Amino acid sequence: MKNNLLVSTIIGLNVFAMSQVTHASSTEKPQVPAWTGAALAETISAMPKGDIQRGQVVAKDMMCIACHGEQGKPYTMNFPSIQGQTQEYTMKTMIDYREGRRWESYKRADVMVKIAENMTDQQIADVSSFYAAQTTTAWQKPTATYEQAKALVTTGDMSRMVMACAGCHGAEGQGNGVTPALAGQIPQYFVRTMQAFHEKDRVNDVNGMMDQFTKGLTPEEIQAIADYYASLMC
Amino acid sequence: MPSLAGMPAEQIIESMMAFKKGTRPAIIMDRVSRGYTDDEIKTMAYFFTKQPLKQWDDTTLAESVAAQAAGSIGAPK
Amino acid sequence: MSQLENKTFDQKVTRRDLIKLFGASAVAASGIFGASSQAFAKSAAHVVILGGGIGGSTFAKYLRFADADVKITIIEQYPEYITCLRSNDVIAGMHTLDELTFNLETIKSKYHVNVVIDTVVGADFNKKTVRTAKGDNFSYDKLVVSPGIDFKFEDYEGYDAELAATDFPHAYKAGPQTLKLREQMLNMRQGGTAIIAPPQNPFRCPPGPYERASFFAEYFKKHNPTAKLIVLDPKERFTKDVPFKKAWERLYGYKSDNALIEWVAGSEGGRVVRLDAATKTVETDGGDFKADLINIIPNQRAGVLAQKLGLTNASGWCSIDRYSMESELHKEVYVLGDSAIADAMPKSGFSANSQAKVCAKAVADTLKGKNLEDPVYANVCYSLAGENYGVSIAAVYEVRDGLIQPKGESAGVSEVTELTAQPILESVYQKNWQRQFVKDVFS
Known part of the structure; x- marks a missing residue:
């Protein structure tokens, strides 16, 4: 069955044939312009008004609840908590998945990309308002590094250009508009998100701020901050 | 797919039980979970929880082929 | 989250338990189970595998997990293997054949497997030798045949x-x-x-x-x-x-x-x-x-090699012992994958992979003089009914009343629901499964 020369010849033909069929390709990362603050604000304000009741139906129909849980608290460490997340941030996330800003080398995000591609703006607004209406609960108990992390989160460390997380994400980690809530977030998810920002694998924030403001942090500090936020509720 | 390596055993066990009972919506795990006894599920959970935590240990098919050619897939990072 | 007691964490769970339990699926090859790098003992048994496809490759790898010392040789006709699995995607233009082409280099180097590219022309089950087209003879202690299918x-x-x-x-x-x-x-x-x-x-x-x-x-x-x-x-x-x-x-x-x-x-x-x-x-x-x-x-029957070696029965397929995949016609010869009669298990790549794991454990145990344990097999088949529309069938299997049968209430196909996300997610799962599966088989 294997005549290699024949195979490669025909593969050559095949590439030509494929170029005539334009698949809405699901394997290549689209080129999307990075967010500017103004463009993001405009996009979010152009979204329709969300409806909590309808959002609950969307969460079931699009099977959000299969991983993120009925109220946005995930079943396992793999998936972010979206319980009590700001409506604006969940909408932004879904738009980023849909438009290709949030692929994190596609194969890691393909579930969310496909789900987002199949949702309307109205569905996104509804489901985001549903999860925003849920109360945030803690994922874990405070750990030994709680106080150390709290100091970093509250005041930062200007000698290393580390900004105070609380400055944007809120004193209680409650978030603010398109700036996500971090209270109750899953620590494993938090850590890998920080890695993704530092490796420029994730670049869907405005002006690359997350990388700039946090690249002075050590891996131990990132873990401590992750555990700190995981223990908060609001 | 969610990585199981390093996942706390209770999360695996509770998820499998929820799939089994049908309280957690599933794509494939509803059927797979029903093939194992509670004891077997625990055995698996204890195995996976002891594996080093890996996140995003995933690649494209082309990368997988390239890595396979280079003999590097599966090697610890 | 749970009331699980900590003491249970001390239970010793080994890869062998896992192979036994899963038969298949994503038991990733983590470094801690890597093969021993020690040289093969001179007295080590020799297991010869005919066919380096999904069954043969998986078997070699998992036999190495189960036995660090056994000598393993794969004899495969072609230097490269194209998986039938997902080859419909090539027809649809979603993959190239290149993306489905694999070789045994990783299996060879990482698991210390001797890979021979040659065609088997015969076997002597009494003398326990196989002969190749190039004229080489290989003597074996156990012979594993994973020959795929032939067309009628x-x-x-x-x-x-x-x-x-x-x-x-x-x-x-x-x-x-x-x-x-x-x-x-x-x-x-x-x-x-x-x-x-x-x-x-x-x-x-x-x-x-x-x-x-x-x-x-x-x-x-x-x-x-x-x-x-x-x-x-x-x-x-x-x-x-x-x-x-x-x-x-x-x-x-x-x-x-x-x-x-x-x-x-x-x-x-x-x-x-x-x-x-x-x-x-x-x-x-x-x-x-x-x-x-x-x-x-x-219509189909067992692969040409299985016919040539006399491993098929009147049905055209190979009857096997359900606990070990050992041929019912010839002792110390095992048949994996599509050629084997595995009762309720479909002839799928997943099944071949699962059977290979069960067989690897059975062969390793037999070589060490241990009794065979009750196996657990598994199969999941995802198919696409459209690029973004998946359907699946799954089951875990055990041997019951002498036959491989679904275990528990596991057997079933995708339920038809009105949930928008379900077929979309099935299609995403299919792609994820394929990537993990070929790693499990060839790496």
């Missing part, structure tokens, strides 16, 4: 291997025929008719013909909307037919006036008995069908 062209008047290699590709072993069939689909005239004729049971990849039919319909929908696909089936039902037909209704107007796809059961004249290549006509029990494209997927 004789069931169709006017159809043969030569026609399959030219104008009427069956494309049911991935390779040049796969590309040929794609080319035929792309070049079919507007408003033309295509025929896909699936085989009688049992055959490799039971959902394969129906996934292929779906891809044809999806292509026609986009690029040849007046074309039609007719599935001429010798059977009354097929695997996952309920979710498949639902998908065809939703996507391709199945059973409507504008249906892109029509399915003809055996009792309605679906069984193809003859091909007239010159006029591109197939004759069935129910009459003649003329078409622009004809894809007959022939």
Whole structure:
């Protein structure tokens, strides 16, 4: 069955044939312009008004609840908590998945990309308002590094250009508009998100701020901050 | 797919039980979970929880082929 | 979250337990279980594997996990292997054959397996040797045969291997025929008719013909909307037919006036008995069908090597001991994958992988003089009814009343629901599964 020369010849033909069929390709990362603050604000304000009741139906129909849980608290460490997340941030996330800003080398995000591609703006607004209406609960108990992390989160460390997380994400980690809530977030998810920002694998924030403001942090500090936020509720 | 390596055993066990009972919506795990006894599920959970935590240990098919050619897939990072 | 007691964490769980439990699936090859790098003991047993496809490659790797010292040799005909698995995607244009092509280099270097590229021409089960075309003899303590399938062209008047290699590709072993069939689909005239004729049971990849039919319909929908696909089936039902037909209704107007796809059961004249290549006509029990494209997927039997070695019974397949995959005809010879009669387990890559793990443990235990344990097998088959529409079948299996049967309440196909996300997620899971699976097999 294997005549290699024949195979490669025909593969050559095949590439030509494929170029005539334009698949809405699901394997290549689209080129999307990075967010500017103004463009993001405009996009979010152009979204329709969300409806909590309808959002609950969307969460079931699009099977959000299969991983993120009925109220946005995930079943396992793999998936972010979206319980009590700001409506604006969940909408932004879904738009980023849909438009290709949030692929994190596609194969890691393909579930969310496909789900987002199949949702309307109205569905996104509804489901985001549903999860925003849920109360945030803690994922874990405070750990030994709680106080150390709290100091970093509250005041930062200007000698290393580390900004105070609380400055944007809120004193209680409650978030603010398109700036996500971090209270109750899953620590494993938090850590890998920080890695993704530092490796420029994730670049869907405005002006690359997350990388700039946090690249002075050590891996131990990132873990401590992750555990700190995981223990908060609001 | 969610990585199981390093996942706390209770999360695996509770998820499998929820799939089994049908309280957690599933794509494939509803059927797979029903093939194992509670004891077997625990055995698996204890195995996976002891594996080093890996996140995003995933690649494209082309990368997988390239890595396979280079003999590097599966090697610890 | 749970009331689980900590003491249970101290239970010793080994990879061997896991192999036993899973039979298959994503038991990733983590470094801690890597093969011992120590040289093979001189007295170590020699296990020879014929066929380096999914069954053979998985077996070699998992035998190494189970036994650091055993000497392992794979004899494989071709330097590269193209998985049949996902080769329908090549027809649809979602993958290239290159992406489905694998070799045994990683298995060789990482698991200390001797890989021989040669053709086996015979075996002496008494002397326990196999002979190759290049004239080499290999003596074995255990022989494992994973030879895939062979086609029964004789069931169709006017159809043969030569026609399959030219104008009427069956494309049911991935390779040049796969590309040929794609080319035929792309070049079919507007408003033309295509025929896909699936085989009688049992055959490799039971959902394969129906996934292929779906891809044809999806292509026609986009690029040849007046074309039609007719599935001429010798059977009354097929695997996952309920979710498949639902998908065809939703996507391709199945059973409507504008249906892109029509399915003809055996009792309605679906069984193809003859091909007239010159006029591109197939004759069935129910009459003649003329078409622009004809894809007959022939009836099947165990791979040529299994026949040549005398491992098949009257059915054309290989009967095996359900606890070990050892041939019921020849001691110390094991048969894996599509060629084996595995009762309720379908002939799938997943099944071959699962059987290989069970067999690896059985061979390792037997070599160490241990008793065989009750095996657990598994199978999951994802198929696409459209690029973004997946359907699945799954089961975990055990040996019960002498047969491999579904364990617990595990056996089942995708439930047809009204949830928008379900078929989309099935299609994403399929792609994820494939990536993990080929790593489990070839790395």
